[in-house]
Amino acid sequence: MRVGLFTDTYFPQISGVATSIKTLKTELEKLGHEVFIFTAAEKNIRIDDDPTIIRLPSVPFVAFSERRVVYSGLSSAYKIAKEHHLDIIHTQTEFSVGIFGWMIGKELGIPVVHTYHTHYEDYVHYIAKGRLIRPGMVKYFVRNFLKDCDGVICPSRIVLNILDSYRVKIPKRIIPTGIELEQYKRPEIQEADILALRQELGIASDDTMLLSLSRISYEKNIQAVLRALPEVIAENPKVKCVVVGSGPYLDDLKDLVAALGLDDHVIFTGMIAQEMTAYYYKAADFLVSASTSETQGLTYTESLVSGTPIIAHSNSYLEDLLDCPMFGYLYDDSEGITQAILNAIADTPRMTEECLTHKLYEISSERFALSVYELYIDAIISKEYQVSTSPFALDGKKKYTHIKLMRNTFGVPSTLVRTTAQTSVRVLKTPKLLVDRIRTVSLRDRDSDD
Structure with a gap:
C-alpha cells in the first residue's frame, strides 16, 4: 500500500x-x-x-x-x-x-x-x-x-x-x-547511570523525584503542581520536582518557584536530547501532570514503558490506560493534587512483570x-x-x-x-x-x- x-x-x-x-x-x-x-x-x-x-x-x-x-x-x-x-x-x-x-x-x-x-x-x-x-x-x-x-x-x-x-x-x-518500546525500555541503562543522573540533579537516593516532562505552556498546568508542593513538602520534605522542557511559560514558572520559596525543591533542566528522556523517566519515582488539555499524552505511555508510574488528573483516556494500581494514581478536582501526590507515594505498589508486559503490547x-x-x-x-x-x-x-x-x-x-x-x-x-x-x-x- x-x-x-x-x-x-x-x-x-x-x-x-x-x-x-x-x-x-x-x-x-x-x-x-x-x-x-x-x-x-x-x-x-x-x-x-x-x-x-x-x-x-x-x-x-x-x-x-x-x-x-x-x-x-x-x-x-x-x-x-x-x-x-x-x-x-x-x-x-x-x-x-x-x-x-x-x-x-x-x-x-x-x-x-x-x-x-x-x-x-x-x-x-x-x-x-x-x-x-x-x-x-x-x-x-x-x-x-x-x-x-x-x-x-x-x-x-x-x-x-x-x-x-x-x-x-x-x-x-x-x-x-x-510508541517504540525499545526507545524507553533501554535495558542498557544501569542503576549506576540512574544514580549518576539523580546526583547531577541534586537528588539523593532516598528523595522522591517527581518528573514533569512536556512543552512548558500555560495549558500544561505545571503551575498547579508547583503550587501544591509547599503542602506536600510540609508532610514529606524529601520530595523534589524536576521540570524538563522549554516553552513560553518557563519564566513564569521560575518566578512562581521563587515566590513560593521552592528553589531547593524544584529543578529546571531546559530541553534535553531525545535519547536522554529514558534516563529521566527511569530516574524518576513518578511522572506528574495536572494538565486537563491532553487528548492522549505520549509522555504517559513513555513513562510506563520506562517502568515509572504516573500521578495525573483523571480523564477517560487515563482511566483506560492506568487500569492497574501499580501504573499510578489519578485524582479529580474534589481531592486535589496535594493529597494525590502524598497518597501515590504511600500506596502505589511496585510494578509486576506480568501486568507490565500485557500493557506494553497494548501501547x-x-x-x-x-x-x-x-x-x-x-x-x-x-x-x-x-x-x-x-x-x-x-x-x-x-x-x-x-x-x-x-x-x-x-x-x-x-x-x-x-x-x-x-x-x-x-x-x-x-x-x-x-x-x-x-x-x-x-x-x-x-x-x-x-
Whole structure:
C-alpha cells in the first residue's frame, strides 16, 4: 500500500503529533508499505535526505512562531501524489497541509482519513488573546473539515466524546498512538547511570523525584503542581520536582518557584536530547501532570514503558490506560493534587512483570500501525463501493466538481485568514491559489490522459 501523510508539523519540530507521525511511518514501512510525508519546509530545511519526505514552502504562523503554515506547493504535491499512485491519504492537521491532502485525495478519487490530535478549544487564547476565535467556534471548523473525510482516528475516548459532541457524522475509530518500546525500555541503562543522573540533579537516593516532562505552556498546568508542593513538602520534605522542557511559560514558572520559596525543591533542566528522556523517566519515582488539555499524552505511555508510574488528573483516556494500581494514581478536582501526590507515594505498589508486559503490547507501535492499516483497508473498500454505486461514476472513477472543494476551502473564518496574512502577504492569497492551481494541474493531467 502507498500512503500519503499530510501534516503541518513534523520534525525537527518537537511535538506529540510529529512523534506519532514518525512512529506510524516507521511501523508501516516495517510492514512493507510505502509512506510519503508531505509537510512544511523548515527555516533551515528545504530538502530532506529522505526522498519520501516532501517539504512545501512555508512561513511562521502568526500565533505560534515555532510552527509553520504552507502557502504554496499544491501543484507539486498533487503531481507527486499522482506519480506515486497513492492508495490513501491520511491527514494529521486541519490547516494548510491538511487542506492540501483533502483536496488532492478528492481529486485523485482516493480515500482521505484524518487523525484528530488536538483539542483546539484549549488553545484559541493564543490567537489575538482569544478575541478573534472563541472556543465555541471550534466545533464548526472541525465539523466542516471532517464532513467529507472517509473516517477519523480518535487517539482516545476523550477525542471520540469531543467529536460526538461536535456532531461529526463520519466513521470514527479509537486508535491510541503507540510508541517504540525499545526507545524507553533501554535495558542498557544501569542503576549506576540512574544514580549518576539523580546526583547531577541534586537528588539523593532516598528523595522522591517527581518528573514533569512536556512543552512548558500555560495549558500544561505545571503551575498547579508547583503550587501544591509547599503542602506536600510540609508532610514529606524529601520530595523534589524536576521540570524538563522549554516553552513560553518557563519564566513564569521560575518566578512562581521563587515566590513560593521552592528553589531547593524544584529543578529546571531546559530541553534535553531525545535519547536522554529514558534516563529521566527511569530516574524518576513518578511522572506528574495536572494538565486537563491532553487528548492522549505520549509522555504517559513513555513513562510506563520506562517502568515509572504516573500521578495525573483523571480523564477517560487515563482511566483506560492506568487500569492497574501499580501504573499510578489519578485524582479529580474534589481531592486535589496535594493529597494525590502524598497518597501515590504511600500506596502505589511496585510494578509486576506480568501486568507490565500485557500493557506494553497494548501501547506498542506495532499494534498501533496494524490498527491504522486495518482502518485504511476498510476506508478503501468503502470508497470503492461508493464509487461503483455512485450515479456520478464514469468508467469506475468518480469525477469531482470544484464547487464543494471551493466551499470547503473557504470554510475557515475570513477573520482568521486575515490574521494569518499578517505573517506574509502570500498567505492571504493562498485560498484562491489553492483552487486555481489544482484546477489547472488536474485539467492538464486529464487532457494528457485522454
